[in-house]
Amino acid sequence: MPTVVAESLLDSDGRPRRLKFEATRASLFVELLGLSLDGEDRQVTCQRSLSNVDVRDHAGSLVYFDSEALLSLIEPLSGCVVLTRPGLAQRVPEGNSVLTTPGSPKEAFYAIHQWMAQHDRYERLEGRIASDSQISAHSIIGPNVVVGSGAVIGAGVVIEGNTYVGPGVTIKANATVGGDGFETAVADGRKILVKHCGGVWLQEGVAIGSSTCIDKGLLGDWTFLGADTKVDNLVHVAHNVRAGRGVCLVACSEVSGSVTIGDGVWLAPCAAVNQLVAIGDHAFIGTGSVVTRDIPAHSLAFGSPCRVAGVVCECREKLKFLAGVAVCGRCGRRYSETSKGIERA
Numbered sequence: 027m028p029t030v031v032a033e034s035l036l037d038s039d040g041r042p043r044r045l046k047f048e049a050t051r052a053s054l055f056v057e058l059l060g061l062s063l064d065g066e067d068r069q070v071t072c073q074r075s076l077s078n079v080d081v082r083d084h085a086g087s088l089v090y091f092d093s094e095a096l097l098s099l100i101e102p103l104s105g106c107v108v109l110t111r112p113g114l115a116q117r118v119p120e121g122n123s124v125l126t127t128p129g130s131p132k133e134a135f136y137a138i139h140q141w142m143a144q145h146d147r148y149e150r151l152e153g154r155i156a157s158d159s160q161i162s163a164h165s166i167i168g169p170n171v172v173v174g175s176g177a178v179i180g181a182g183v184v185i186e187g188n189t190y191v192g193p194g195v196t197i198k199a200n201a202t203v204g205g206d207g208f209e210t211a212v213a214d215g216r217k218i219l220v221k222h223c224g225g226v227w228l229q230e231g232v233a234i235g236s237s238t239c240i241d242k243g244l245l246g247d248w249t250f251l252g253a254d255t256k257v258d259n260l261v262h263v264a265h266n267v268r269a270g271r272g273v274c275l276v277a278c279s280e281v282s283g284s285v286t287i288g289d290g291v292w293l294a295p296c297a298a299v300n301q302l303v304a305i306g307d308h309a310f311i312g313t314g315s316v317v318t319r320d321i322p323a324h325s326l327a328f329g330s331p332c333r334v335a336g337v338v339c340e341c342r343e344k345l346k347f348l349a350g351v352a353v354c355g356r357c358g359r360r361y362s363e364t365s366k367g368i369e370r371a
Contacts, residue, residue: 028149030152032190040229041227041250042250044243044246044248049070050142052069052125055125058141061125062127063125070088070107071086074088076090077284084106088138089109090131090134091114091131092114092132094114104120104122108122110127151188151189159174161173164182165184170188171204175194176193177192177197183202183203184205187225189227192227193230198233201235201238203234203239204240206220206221207243207283227250227251229271230254235257235261237259238262241265250268251267252269252272255272255275261278267283267284268287272289274291274293276292279295284301285300288304291307291309293305295313296314303317305317306321308339310325310326311332312332315327315329316332323367325337341356
């Protein structure tokens with residue numbers, strides 16, 4: 027696949043679209059894996075798990091459907107190629123093509139992904155390094171890496187391909203950015219580590235601490251850290267994590283795959299966040315907490331499992347509500363309780 031300029035990937039919200047792969051007919055997968063095709067021989071340009079399909083822009087996606095429990099996720103789709111087993115093929119909505127396998131749909135899905143990765147079919151960033159960036163001679167910068175103006179890269183840092191390092195980003199010694207995450211699958215009867223074909227996107231002003239690992243996205247997705255987010259030493263951020271602006275991830279915290287973190291969140295030392303969890307804007311997660319479910323915005327939450335114990339201001343001062351209104355004693359911000367949660371008054 028050809029390289030793409032980083033700025034050409036940006037959507038209207040300033041975030042990059044997913045990397046795609048070379049348009050490929052479903053019939054190729056029939057030849058590769060001995061599958062059966064029912065319906066149009068569609069072109070696919072990306073692979074998605076059903077939990078990660080954008081219903082506004084899903085045409086051309088290859089997805090796998092291996093359980094009746096996923097019916098609600100597959101019903102809105104059209105223009106996709108759905109990989110499934112014979113007993114579920116009739117449940118696939120009209121308007122999609124069906125690939126049927128006698129074995130595991132998930133196993134076939136990842137076999138296709140591995141083939142795409144091995145044959146270099148995914149898009150890649152067009153690499154460039156700003157002349158005023160400061161890069162240690164003892165760091166390793168891989169191909170297809172963008173390093174923006176004023177970035178500072180410390181000794182022993184490793185930056186793998188498809189990483190965007192924005193203006194003014196700092197990466198301290200011995201950090202690894204853009205390595206493969208930890209996703210396992212079964213292929214040919216053996217458990218494998220799945221090749222990651224997405225990237226890492228660090229917006230302006232992000233800081234990454236020493237010996238921290240930021241994993242790249244899996245199926246063309248980005249692990250995304252918003253502007254001015256600060257990541258301490260010895261932190262692990264897994265694939266497909268999406269963090270907002272001004273987030274703080276403190277030493278030894280761990281964020282699992284496909285977690286969404288709102289603006290201004292504070293994740294205290296040694297906190298751990300389970301995969302697929304969402305943490306709302308300006309939430310404060312206490313030391314050693316284990317986050318197993320979504321946390322609302324402005325929550326003070328801690329414990330294992332993590333539970334909401336109060337409400338905090340953007341400045342992290344605890345709030346007390348009277349008749350549905352609170353005024354922060356530290357900064358004076360006003361808040362109200364609404365049906366949508368805590369909002370600035």
